[in-house]
Amino acid sequence: MKRHVLRLLALAGVATFALSACDDGSKGTDPNAQIGANPTLPKQQQYLLPPMKVAKVVGWKDGEKPAVAQGLKIQAMATGLHHPRSLTVLPNGDVLVVESVAPKGEPIKRPKDLIMHWVESLATSGGETKDSNRITLLRDADGDGVPESQSVFLDHLNSPFGVALVGNDLYVADTDAIIRYPYTEGDTQITAEGTTLTPLPGGPIDHHWTKSLVASQDGTRLYVGVGSNSNITENGIEAEKNRAAIWEVDRATGRWRIYADGLRNPNGLSWEPQTGTLWAVVNERDELGPNLVPDYMTSVKDGGFYGWPYSYYGQNIDPRVKPQRPDLVARAIVPDYTLSTHVAPLGMVFYTGNALPSSYQGGAFVGEHGSWNRKIPNGYKVIFIPFSNGRPSGQPVDVVTGFLDQGGKAHGRPVGLAVDKAGALLIADDVGNTVWRVTAQ
Amino acid sequence: MPSDITRSTVQGTPVHLTTAESATTEVVRHPLYPMLVPFPSVCFVGAFFTDLAYWGTAEMMWADFSAWLLFAGVVLGCLALIAGLVDLGQRRYVVTQAPIWPHVLGNLVALGLALLNCFVHSRDAWTSVVPQGLILSALVLIVVLTSNWIGWSVLVYRRRVVEVRP
Numbered sequence: 203m204k205r206h207v208l209r210l211l212a213l214a215g216v217a218t219f220a221l222s223a224c225d226d227g228s229k230g231t232d233p234n235a236q237i238g239a240n241p242t243l244p245k246q247q248q249y250l251l252p253p254m255k256v257a258k259v260v261g262w263k264d265g266e267k268p269a270v271a272q273g274l275k276i277q278a279m280a281t282g283l284h285h286p287r288s289l290t291v292l293p294n295g296d297v298l299v300v301e302s303v304a305p306k307g308e309p310i311k312r313p314k315d316l317i318m319h320w321v322e323s324l325a326t327s328g329g330e331t332k333d334s335n336r337i338t339l340l341r342d343a344d345g346d347g348v349p350e351s352q353s354v355f356l357d358h359l360n361s362p363f364g365v366a367l368v369g370n371d372l373y374v375a376d377t378d379a380i381i382r383y384p385y386t387e388g389d390t391q392i393t394a395e396g397t398t399l400t401p402l403p404g405g406p407i408d409h410h411w412t413k414s415l416v417a418s419q420d421g422t423r424l425y426v427g428v429g430s431n432s433n434i435t436e437n438g439i440e441a442e443k444n445r446a447a448i449w450e451v452d453r454a455t456g457r458w459r460i461y462a463d464g465l466r467n468p469n470g471l472s473w474e475p476q477t478g479t480l481w482a483v484v485n486e487r488d489e490l491g492p493n494l495v496p497d498y499m500t501s502v503k504d505g506g507f508y509g510w511p512y513s514y515y516g517q518n519i520d521p522r523v524k525p526q527r528p529d530l531v532a533r534a535i536v537p538d539y540t541l542s543t544h545v546a547p548l549g550m551v552f553y554t555g556n557a558l559p560s561s562y563q564g565g566a567f568v569g570e571h572g573s574w575n576r577k578i579p580n581g582y583k584v585i586f587i588p589f590s591n592g593r594p595s596g597q598p599v600d601v602v603t604g605f606l607d608q609g610g611k612a613h614g615r616p617v618g619l620a621v622d623k624a625g626a627l628l629i630a631d632d633v634g635n636t637v638w639r640v641t642a643q
Numbered sequence: 644m645p646s647d648i649t650r651s652t653v654q655g656t657p658v659h660l661t662t663a664e665s666a667t668t669e670v671v672r673h674p675l676y677p678m679l680v681p682f683p684s685v686c687f688v689g690a691f692f693t694d695l696a697y698w699g700t701a702e703m704m705w706a707d708f709s710a711w712l713l714f715a716g717v718v719l720g721c722l723a724l725i726a727g728l729v730d731l732g733q734r735r736y737v738v739t740q741a742p743i744w745p746h747v748l749g750n751l752v753a754l755g756l757a758l759l760n761c762f763v764h765s766r767d768a769w770t771s772v773v774p775q776g777l778i779l780s781a782l783v784l785i786v787v788l789t790s791n792w793i794g795w796s797v798l799v800y801r802r803r804v805v806e807v808r809p
Contacts, residue, residue: 248770250762312710314765436767438703489767522768524701 231493233542233580237598241540243515247491253577256324257612259633266613269604270640273559276602279347279628279639284334286630286637287412288549288618290365294387295623297340298355298365299630299637301333305361305377305408311437325574335359337374339390340637345624347639353390356383360404363618364415364471366424368453375413375426378404380451399424400456403445407431410445412548414482416471417453424451425480429467434487434522435511446510448482448502464508464534470550470619474501475564477592483547483568484537486514492576493543499550499568499587499594500537509534539594544573545581549618549630552589557625558642565589567601567627569616582606584616584629602629602640675726680750683723684787686716687757691780697772706772709780710764713757720754749790756783 235242262281270276280286280299288300310316339355342348356374364375372385374396381396402413410429417424430446431437447463448471467485474481480502486495487510495514507530509516511523516536519526541547549569553562565588570581584602587594605614614634622628627640690712697705727747760779764771 248766250759251765312707312764313714313761314710317765432767434767436703436706436771522766522770524769524773 233493236493236496236540236542238539238594241496241515242493243496243518244491244493246494246521249489252489252575253492254321254574255577255579255610256321256574257572257579257582257606257610257615258324259615260607260611260613262613262634262636267604268602268614268638271599271601273643274601274640275643276638276640277347278636279342280338280340280349280352280637281635283338283635283637284332284336285632286338286617286635287632288363288365288414289620289628289630289637290367291620291622291628292367292387295341295343295345296390297342297349297620297622297628297637299338299340300362300365300374300618301336301338302359302362302412303334305405305411307406308408309406321574335361337362337365341390342622345622347626347641351390355390356392361411363412364426366415366417368417368421371453373399373415373417373424375402375415376404377408377411377413378402380413380415380424380426380456398456399453400449400451400458402426402449403428403431403443407437407441409433409437410467410485412467412469414469414471416473416480419473419478422453424453425449425461425471426451427465427468427471427482429469429485430510433489434520436522439511442511448480461504462502462506462508464506464510464512464530465502466510468502469548470499470568472550472552472566474566474589474592475552475554476589479592481550481552481566483541483550484508485546485548486543487511487520488544488575490520492578496540496543497545497547498537498540499547499566500535500539501592503535506535507533508537515540539587541568541570541585541598542580544575546571546573547581549616551619551621551627553586553621553627555621555625558627558640561588562586566594567619568598569619569629571615571617571632572606572612579606579610582612582615584619584627601627602638605631605634674730676723676730679719679723679726680791683716683720683754683757684791686712686719687753687780687783687787690716690757690760691777691784694772694777694780698777701769703768706764706768709772709776710761713761713764713780717754717758717761720750720757724751724754743794746790746794749786749793753783753786753790756786 231244284301285303286299287302290298337356339353340349341351361377362374366373372383374381379401380399382399383392383396384394409431414427426449428445428447431441446466448461449458450461451458465484468482470483472481483499486497512527513519513531513534547568548571552566567586569584572582573580582605585598586601587598588596614631616629617632618630620628629638690709693705693708763776
């Protein structure tokens, strides 16, 4: 009897260890085979310890800068910022830099949270962040890429991310509300109290906290990205209410509805210039393997459901979610264009300017913050996806690279993107505390 | 010169403690291992039941309970292990009828499996428990109960058994 028990135990131990001993599988699937339509989707893996590689942040030394594609040049437009995450260009050419840090106080629900919070702090460290959660205005009236003035435009915000201007109303998407401020062209500072237009799902968990914001082209509605409250429902399904969605908010009344959902962490909300369709980049789930699940960009359909949490890339069921919802899975939309796995796209902008080479006309730039959930880093760059007839029409091109050096250290990490009045591409680099400006050579 | 200081019985037989032994009992009056070993045992048994509750309800609260119980169990289990080694090293136990190693091995296996189970429980949502976490919790429960059942039938504190005089 005793011997039986021991034998059983030995077997169980060996079996479980065997499960964990497989390598992380980064080699099996080419990350480039996970770009565009019909990506390779390998078998799901479950780990005792998920593969992790968090790039140590070293920042940029004087004179160091990212590399750019041929025909382009790059220079820093502003340095010494405090965790800049997104950018908006005002009609007069002023650039708003949203400096923002994650809200504090995410509860420790289990031992893993202690460790994950520490890992996340490594990934976003680098630079002082105590003066963050504000918007800085850069004024470069002559368009030479060197601002003549820099001022604190709005201060004491609550983890802001998205900004949209409609007429004289400036909307800031804090992590827990859309706030309206009065703005007059030429203002370098707003001192007026803001008015809450619509509260948004915020703390105390607030796992994905960046609220991307864009106004409809006629200015009557706002669209706001509300990320999920967990990786894959581990904080309970009730914590996900109205999350993993894009909301449509009526600008006059603040009333809102869910425009589309099943989008785990949608950011970079933008209008495709040719068709006027809403597009977003979406961060997909972690801990199913180094090559699952590919992040993507997609057009967003009114009423569309895109899978999270029940399934991914259409009808691929995620076994970690119980109870399942076959009714939702059945109508889960396959996203338009995958961007490879764990690249963490957080910013997107369509290029309609004339200053960059004509090949960039009409396509989309995407800022990839970079991976942590695989041994071989992926992302950490800005890419360009050509579009024609309102659809992606080719392989992505690396536009700005070198955020991660050969030794695996991160000088910076790209997040939000914008195109300035002169047609240059602007990049918010959150751990590099810099705004980069890309122009034609 | 030894003299009787107290009288006790082991399985109905009178036992005489001697002063020589009572000197040793001063050291072992506060046994460490028996004091600590119930803590991890209870944590591991508890984790099995909270795992069962999660399996039945898919309510994350139960899986979180399991993760904390396993984590606490492993930490306290390591303390008990150290205490056990100290106790063993100082020969605080008298081994009667059967060998001690099944108990030692059993508890070591339980601790190892529980550590493994901590990692399984660090996954997100359903697969942090079903099926591997639940299977491991059940195995740990069986091993812990068996090992302690065997253990306390063979491990007896030196203070209690010294010399049997007819």
